[in-house]
Amino acid sequence: MVEPYEGAKLERLAADAATVVARYPEEPRSALLPLLHLVQSEDGFVSPDGIAFCARTLGLSTAEVSAVATFYSQYKRHPNGEYTVGVCTNTLCAVMGGDAIFEELSEHLGVGHDETTPDGAITLERIECNAACDYAPVMMVNWEFFDNQTPESATAVVDGLRAGTPVAPTRGASSVCSFKQMSRVLAGFPDGRADEGPGAGEATLAGLRLAKKKGWKAPAYAGAGDAETDESPAADARPGLAAGRHSSVDTPSAPPSGGTADTPTGRDASKEA
Amino acid sequence: MTTLTPVLSAGWDAVRSWSIEAYRHGGGYQALRTALRMDAADLVTAVKDSGLRGRGGAGFPTGMKWGFLPAPDGGPRYLVVNADESEPGTCKDIPLMMASPHLLVEGAIITSYAIGCHHAFIYVRGEVLHVYRRLLQAVQEAYDAGYLGKDVLGSGYDLDLTVHAGAGAYICGEETALLDSLEGRRGQPRLKPPFPAVAGLYGRPTVINNVESIASVPSIVRGGADWFRSMGTERSTGYGLFSLSGHVTRPGQYEAPLGITLRELLDMAGGVRKGHTLKFWTPGGSSTPLFTAEHLDVPLDYESVGAAGSMLGTRALQIFDDTTCVVRAITRWAEFYAHESCGKCTPCREGTYWMKQILARIEHGEGTMADLDTLLDVCDNILGRAFCALGDGATSTITSGIALFRDEFEAHVTGGGCPFDPAAAAAFHYVPRSARADVTAMSGVGSTAHATGVRR
Numbered sequence: 001m002v003e004p005y006e007g008a009k010l011e012r013l014a015a016d017a018a019t020v021v022a023r024y025p026e027e028p029r030s031a032l033l034p035l036l037h038l039v040q041s042e043d044g045f046v047s048p049d050g051i052a053f054c055a056r057t058l059g060l061s062t063a064e065v066s067a068v069a070t071f072y073s074q075y076k077r078h079p080n081g082e083y084t085v086g087v088c089t090n091t092l093c094a095v096m097g098g099d100a101i102f103e104e105l106s107e108h109l110g111v112g113h114d115e116t117t118p119d120g121a122i123t124l125e126r127i128e129c130n131a132a133c134d135y136a137p138v139m140m141v142n143w144e145f146f147d148n149q150t151p152e153s154a155t156a157v158v159d160g161l162r163a164g165t166p167v168a169p170t171r172g173a174s175s176v177c178s179f180k181q182m183s184r185v186l187a188g189f190p191d192g193r194a195d196e197g198p199g200a201g202e203a204t205l206a207g208l209r210l211a212k213k214k215g216w217k218a219p220a221y222a223g224a225g226d227a228e229t230d231e232s233p234a235a236d237a238r239p240g241l242a243a244g245r246h247s248s249v250d251t252p253s254a255p256p257s258g259g260t261a262d263t264p265t266g267r268d269a270s271k272e273a
Numbered sequence: 274m275t276t277l278t279p280v281l282s283a284g285w286d287a288v289r290s291w292s293i294e295a296y297r298h299g300g301g302y303q304a305l306r307t308a309l310r311m312d313a314a315d316l317v318t319a320v321k322d323s324g325l326r327g328r329g330g331a332g333f334p335t336g337m338k339w340g341f342l343p344a345p346d347g348g349p350r351y352l353v354v355n356a357d358e359s360e361p362g363t364c365k366d367i368p369l370m371m372a373s374p375h376l377l378v379e380g381a382i383i384t385s386y387a388i389g390c391h392h393a394f395i396y397v398r399g400e401v402l403h404v405y406r407r408l409l410q411a412v413q414e415a416y417d418a419g420y421l422g423k424d425v426l427g428s429g430y431d432l433d434l435t436v437h438a439g440a441g442a443y444i445c446g447e448e449t450a451l452l453d454s455l456e457g458r459r460g461q462p463r464l465k466p467p468f469p470a471v472a473g474l475y476g477r478p479t480v481i482n483n484v485e486s487i488a489s490v491p492s493i494v495r496g497g498a499d500w501f502r503s504m505g506t507e508r509s510t511g512y513g514l515f516s517l518s519g520h521v522t523r524p525g526q527y528e529a530p531l532g533i534t535l536r537e538l539l540d541m542a543g544g545v546r547k548g549h550t551l552k553f554w555t556p557g558g559s560s561t562p563l564f565t566a567e568h569l570d571v572p573l574d575y576e577s578v579g580a581a582g583s584m585l586g587t588r589a590l591q592i593f594d595d596t597t598c599v600v601r602a603i604t605r606w607a608e609f610y611a612h613e614s615c616g617k618c619t620p621c622r623e624g625t626y627w628m629k630q631i632l633a634r635i636e637h638g639e640g641t642m643a644d645l646d647t648l649l650d651v652c653d654n655i656l657g658r659a660f661c662a663l664g665d666g667a668t669s670t671i672t673s674g675i676a677l678f679r680d681e682f683e684a685h686v687t688g689g690g691c692p693f694d695p696a697a698a699a700a701f702h703y704v705p706r707s708a709r710a711d712v713t714a715m716s717g718v719g720s721t722a723h724a725t726g727v728r729r
Contacts, residue, residue: 090606
């Protein structure tokens with residue numbers, strides 16, 4: 001096999017790859033996904049060199065590595081833009097306006113799904129649900145959250161990215177990093193930015209804020225803290241529940257003495273195996 | 274009246290809530306100290322007795338899953354946390370890990386101790402950069418504090434915890450596909466049995482649990498099984514995150530006892546979008562059969578939702594009002610399943626491919642009445658015949674959608690297109706650019722009986 005990389009780049013990658021592989025002492029092949037993120041952090045996509053490097057590092061064939069790389073949507077087979085702009089067009093976001101946002105961006109940028117602007121700044125994608133449905137419609141830029149978007153706000157974001165001005169996600173670091181920088185983090189190399197940005201957005205806190213306003217709480221822990229926790233909380237010390245404390249729904253909460261369908265008896269399977 | 278019960282979410286509004294200091298200030302890592310003084314088997318029993326059921330969708334009793342591990346044979350056993358949250362509508366684990374990653378880390382340490390694991394993994398989807406940053410930092414803080422590594426808190430117990438980023442594949446949320454992915458392969462499901470408890474990661478006994486399940490463990494250790502059972506229903510115990518999204522006034526995370534109803538949750542969330550009425554909703558993500566306003570009072574617990582014909586799933590309550598075209602919604606979900614089918618088994622690979630195309634032509638007014646029967650036939654050939662639950666899930670909204678809204682499907686056929694205006698459903702005002710909007714404008718169903726049929 002031809003040496004995929006040379007010189008300082010090879011040294012740097014080899015050292016990083018060794019760090020990644022060391023996380024998986026039982027089975028080096030587990031390092032393959034992070035290694036593919038790592039080569040994307042160098043080349044901006046999973047290049048033929050990158051595939052050869054992963055194969056060499058893990059003792060796999062290039063076909064085996066390619067088979068994995070082509071399975072996952074975050075691995076790019078062509079040079080990616082500096083920013084992946086993904087508009088969620090799964091059902092809920094699409095209905096809430098994601099389709100309109102994607103159309104607006106596609107027309108504004110002059111590119112379609114999985115295409116990159118000629119200046120190499122932006123790769124536009126339709127993405128699937130990104131677990132932020134309570135902030136729909138959602139857009140991701142290099143996998144940072146841009147919540148509650150409109151065609152206007154999304155256009156302003158991509159204009160800012162193309163102009164090279166710092167652009168901040170609504171929940172995430174204080175500015176969006178590049179595709180290569182992102183890929184390095186995903187390979188497991190922290191960039192020191194975990195403390196930036198908020199802990200939660202408005203929707204995340206909606207229930208907690210209402211509960212505080214109404215004075216609603218979960219029942220207090222029986223006893224005060226760990227000192228009170230029984231050595232065997234499974235023991236039938238039901239009095240641990242304070243007298244007069246109710247289940248917060250109407251259904252009886254105490255299990256029948258014979259157990260339920262889910263807890264057929266008091267048997268401990270771990271002791272029977 | 275049911276009220277909210279913040280446990281997992283209680284600390285999410287703290288200053289720097291993601292830091293180890295904030296987490297400890299709220300009582301974090303007390304449960305770990307308690308757990309390390311307990312016998313591991315007693316911890317398993319405690320979680321069994323709590324009745325905690327898997328929060329990732331299937332609802333399998335968590336403690337029982339732990340109890341399925343064979344007796345120690347001297348070799349390694351693993352905990353793998355499924356943090357690959359990708360089910361459409363599901364948005365609870367990602368905000369939990371963003372706001373309070375230590376809740377998951379503490380739960381993972383206690384669980385590992387309980388099952389005798391010395392190397393645990395958190396498999397988080399790769400498309401959430403800042404969440405991954407926070408998890409990496411939380412794990413490092415836990416090592417620095419002596420909660421991870423050699424001799425955890427002087428107990429003699431050793432544990433390493435590795436946070437592993439995926440790379441974009443919904444199927445990796447299926448537990449055996451996740452294991453293959455974690456082993457550096459294409460994420461395709463494995464044949465079961467053997468179950469992961471017997472032969473999981475690297476062929477060794479493995480417990481795989483959802484983020485919210487594991488994050489619930491510290492509270493069970495602190496409060497005890499009875500405390501946990503004091504919330505929820507008899508067979509669906511405890512609290513859970515209910516995620517409201519879509520056409521609702523205040524979407525978001527509402528942590529409540531299992532058994533709360535959508536009517537109660539909607540009251541808390543300010544109701545359906547002003548001026549509109551509820552048309553359909555998913556109780557647990559896009560793999561669960563649709564509900565309508567008739568189901569507003571179904572208790573959201575495993576048994577009641579199942580008895581009403583759907584599944585509690587991940588409590589992903591996607592709310593769609595009367596402006597939403599159900600055919601458009603279902604077609605888009607079908608496109609998702611076709612995109613995410615891993616291709617391993619024929620019913621799912623071929624079935625989702627055809628369902629997507631049949632639905633697309635119905636949506637765009639090019640379908641026939643016979644297409645509806647063909648769709649149901651395809652669903653029938655997938656359900657129960659696919660390799661994993663992805664195929665089953667792909668059929669849920671189609672079969673339930675046709676059962677509930679057959680006239681609306683038919684209106685697309687007879688009317689030659691979609692009678693709905695997508696702009697009316699959006700969260701903002703805009704002038705549609707798409708061809709779809711033109712089709713909508715010329716929709717021919719206005720003069721027929723279908724018009725009343727589709728505008729529920």
